[in-house]
Amino acid sequence: DTEVTQTPKHLVMGMTNKKSLKCEQHMGHRAMYWYKQKAKKPPELMFVYSYEKLSINESVPSRFSPECPNSSLLNLHLHALQPEDSALYLCASSQIRWAPGQNYGYTFGSGTRLTVV
Amino acid sequence: DAKTTQPNSMESNEEEPVHLPCNHSTISGTDYIHWYRQLPSQGPEYVIHGLTSNVNNRMASLAIAEDRKSSTLILHRATLRDAAVYYCILVKNNYGQNFVFGPGTRLSVLP
Numbered sequence: 196d197t198e199v200t201q202t203p204k205h206l207v208m209g210m211t212n213k214k215s216l217k218c219e220q221h222m223g224h225r226a227m228y229w230y231k232q233k234a235k236k237p238p239e240l241m242f243v244y245s246y247e248k249l250s251i252n253e254s255v256p257s258r259f260s261p262e263c264p265n266s267s268l269l270n271l272h273l274h275a276l277q278p279e280d281s282a283l284y285l286c287a288s289s290q291i292r293w294a295p296g297q298n299y300g301y302t303f304g305s306g307t308r309l310t311v312v
Numbered sequence: 313d314a315k316t317t318q319p320n321s322m323e324s325n326e327e328e329p330v331h332l333p334c335n336h337s338t339i340s341g342t343d344y345i346h347w348y349r350q351l352p353s354q355g356p357e358y359v360i361h362g363l364t365s366n367v368n369n370r371m372a373s374l375a376i377a378e379d380r381k382s383s384t385l386i387l388h389r390a391t392l393r394d395a396a397v398y399y400c401i402l403v404k405n406n407y408g409q410n411f412v413f414g415p416g417t418r419l420s421v422l423p
Binding site: 199228236237238239240285287300301302303304305306 | 346353354356357358397399411412414415416
């Protein structure tokens with residue numbers, strides 16, 4: 196299995212709702228990432244998990260709450276979002292460190308397109 | 313962090329070669345050069361990477377300048393499926409946790 200699976204593919208939520216995005220990989224990768232991408236812009240890093248522990252939080256507002264329950268799963272819990280949070284949310288995974296000559300990189304999911312109304 | 317600059321957009325004709333440039337004049341000796349691309353409605357996908365020597369794989373070739381201040385991604389025969397945003401990223405020490413995407417180059421392929 197060489198994929199990162201994200202669910203749901205599309206999500207519409209109200210500003211008072213609580214919802215969660217899910218990401219799953221079975222490649223044995225021990226680093227997992229959440230990125231946010233607005234239209235016509237590059238992905239922006241939000242969170243990094245290494246060995247199931249949060250290692251990087253890029254000053255993301257607390258209405259976004261990540262969780263890594265095990266080495267294969269990554270969740271992003273959403274609460275009290277604003278319309279400007281509407282975006283494509285991408286999950287990725289990778290090895291922690293790559294050996295020379297190793298064919299590697301980040302593997303991205305196709306994303307969840309979130310609309311906040 | 314060392315930054316990269318790329319043209320905002322480029323056009324190519326189908327079945328012709330495409331050379332996508334990337335400038336990284338402040339690159340350090342431990343920075344690896346990675347290329348990713350993002351097809352419409354998909355997440356980014358790995359294309360190729362290198363440190364000093366030119367690299368080839370089934371998707372593309374990477375030509376790295378001798379002083380490493382620039383690199384070029386070469387698609388040997390562009391297809392319509394190659395229309396995407398191409399990102400050049402510097403990764404320090406090949407350590408997997410410092411991916412920062414620049415604006416990238418939007419490649420259009422004309423039939």
